[in-house]
Amino acid sequence: xxxxxxxxxxxxxxxxxxxxxxxxxxxxxxxxxxxxxxxxxxxxxxxxxxxxxxxxxxxxxxxxxxxxxxxxxxxxxxxxxxxxxxxxxxxxxxxxxxxxxxxxxxxxxxxxxxxxxxxxxxxxxxxxxxxxxxxxxxxxxxxxxxxxxxxxxxxxxxxxxxxxxxxxxxxxxxxxxxxxxxxxxxxxxxxxxxxxxxxxxxxxxxxxxxxxxxxxxxxxxxxxxxxxxxxxxxxxxxxxxxxxxxxxxxxxxxxxxxxxxxxxxxxxxxxxxxxxxxxxxxxxxxxxxxxxxxxxxxxxxxxxxxxxxxxxxxxxxxxxxxxxxxxxxxxxxxxxxxxxxxxxxxxxxxxxxxxxxxxxxxxxxxxxxxxxxxxxxxxxxxxxxxxxxxxxxxxxxxxxxxxxxxxxx
Numbered sequence: 009x010x011x012x013x014x015x016x017x018x019x020x021x022x023x024x025x026x027x028x029x030x031x032x033x034x035x036x037x038x039x040x041x042x043x044x045x046x047x048x049x050x051x052x053x054x055x056x057x058x059x060x061x062x063x064x065x066x067x068x069x070x071x072x073x074x075x076x077x078x079x080x081x082x083x084x085x086x087x088x089x090x091x092x093x094x095x096x097x098x099x100x101x102x103x104x105x106x107x108x109x110x111x112x113x114x115x116x117x118x119x120x121x122x123x124x125x126x127x128x129x130x131x132x133x134x135x136x137x138x139x140x141x142x143x144x145x146x147x148x149x150x151x152x153x154x155x156x157x158x159x160x161x162x163x164x165x166x167x168x169x170x171x172x173x174x175x176x177x178x179x180x181x182x183x184x185x186x187x188x189x190x191x192x193x194x195x196x197x198x199x200x201x202x203x204x205x206x207x208x209x210x211x212x213x214x215x216x217x218x219x220x221x222x223x224x225x226x227x228x229x230x231x232x233x234x235x236x237x238x239x240x241x242x243x244x245x246x247x248x249x250x251x252x253x254x255x256x257x258x259x260x261x262x263x264x265x266x267x268x269x270x271x272x273x274x275x276x277x278x279x280x281x282x283x284x285x286x287x288x289x290x291x292x293x294x295x296x297x298x299x300x301x302x303x304x305x306x307x308x309x310x311x312x313x314x315x316x317x318x319x320x321x322x323x324x325x326x327x328x329x330x331x332x333x334x335x336x337x338x339x340x341x342x343x344x345x346x347x348x349x350x351x352x353x354x355x356x357x358x359x360x361x362x363x364x365x366x367x368x369x370x371x372x373x374x375x376x377x378x379x380x381x382x383x384x385x386x387x388x389x390x391x392x393x394x395x396x397x398x399x400x401x402x403x404x405x406x407x408x409x410x411x412x413x414x415x416x417x
Contacts, residue, residue: 010055013334017058019045024389025060027072030334037072038389041065046089051115053098060392067092067103068392069118077392078118083109093138095147095161104135104149112164122168124175128153137192141199142241146178146217148202150193156181156204158217179220183213191234197241205234210250212237212257226257 009016015036016028025048027037044063051057056073067090070077082090083105092103100121101113108126113119126133126149133153140147145161158179167175181202182188191207201223202215210228215221232250239246246257266272316335 010050011052012055012332014332015050015055017048017050019048019060025058027058031337039070039392040389041068041392047091047093049094051098052094052096057098057115059092059094059101061090061092063089066090067101069101069115070392075390080113080118081111081120083107083111083123089134091135091137093140093147096140096142096145100161100165102138102147104138106134108132108135108151110135110138110149112168122164122175124164124167126151126157128155136190139194141195141217142197143199146195146199148193148195149177150190150204152189154182154187154189156190156193156202158202158220179215179217181213181215181220188213192237194237194239196239197243201239203237203239203246205237205248208233210234210248210255212246212248228255229253 014030016030018026018028020026021044023041023044025039025041025045026035028035039060041060041062043065045060046063047059047061049059051059056071058070058072060068060070062068065079066082067080068077069080080092080101080103082103090103090105092101094101094115099115101115102110103113104110109123109132110126111123112121114121126135133151133155135149135151137150138147139150140161147159147161149157149159151157157177158181159175159177163178164175167173181204188211189207190204193202193204195202195217200217202217204213204215205211206213209230210232212226212228212234213222214224214226216223226246228248228250232253235249237246237248244259248255248257266274
């Protein structure tokens with residue numbers, strides 16, 4: 009999703025990337041790549057910039073406004089499956105390769121700010137994914153050595169001032185008993201918890217971010233393997249998909265009657281209650297009469313029900329709210345035909361004729377919509393071409409980017 013919620017980006021198995029308008033359903037732009045795609049992402053602060061990760065090529069940064077693309081720099085070693093992600097504010101891009109090397113690249117200039125390597129003993133480990141917390145400066149790195157490392161981006165960026173300094177992780181999360189490989193990891197909406205899904209079974213592990221304590225293990229149906237998981241932005245609710253079935257995990261709600269009345273007390277057994285003298289009086293005789301005031305209490309107040317105000321807790325701390333965000337989708341309700349009781353034969357014929365006319369009209373509209381959708385999906389894609397030295401496996405140091413003269417849609 010784009011930050012405003014008005015654009016949606018998708019990657020297809022035919023190696024194309026599509027940018028969609030949510031309200032109209034039209035494909036605004038389409039890009040064709042020379043290989044399979046593993047990830048697409050909008051810049052969190054710029055709706056015109058997208059990041060695309062390909063299976064056999066370096067990540068590509070596309071500027072849709074200027075119709076240009078840039079290949080991000082990567083290491084000179086033989087690399088495979090390079091993963092990349094924007095940070096929370098879209099200022100930097102974090103990449104990781106199969107040799108365990110993480111590079112921080114400035115998004116505007118595409119220059120390497122700092123790089124470091126994750127090692128297990130004397131050998132390096134492959135980076136599987138990089139995920140950022142919705143709030144704060146922490147991010148996690150999921151690697152093939154079965155360890156989830158949590159880093160603070162401020163500490164990582166400060167390592168650029170000291171040559172040869174390797175930033176240390178603030179937490180290391182792992183399953184020491186089963187030695188589980190993690191398929192997918194993500195943060196909670198407030199960043200206080202981390203959930204990880206096992207690659208071998210339908211099981212979710214939840215840790216506390218600040219101290220790394222394992223809080224809960226959720227077990228799903230046996231024989232299923234997790235494909236993806238997501239945490240609700242505001243609630244303590246997790247969604248996981250396994251074997252084509254989406255499971256929603258949440259707290260079991262317990263009724264608390266004391267929440268509805270401030271003076272309500274829950275008792276384990278019945279007690280004798282003594283009634284006060286004026287407790288159940290219809291009118292309070294001891295209540296003092298208040299003189300009428302001229303403060304305008306009797307005037308009617310005009311209530312504004314059309315203006316949509318920003319919700320403060322939906323925005324990250326210290327950031328400007330999005331003024332053009334999409335809050336709802338217009339939907340036309342489907343009205344059922346009212347039943348006519350006891351119609352005459354003439355009314356029945358008119359009713360049947362009207363239904364037949366509506367059916368033909370709806371059929372013609374559906375045909376027109378199908379033609380329109382076909383025209384939309386068959387929009388001319390823009391080819392993203394890689395130079396000969398941008399393929400994975402080349403030993404030379406790669407340049408920061410390449411501009412191609414691509415045709416506008």
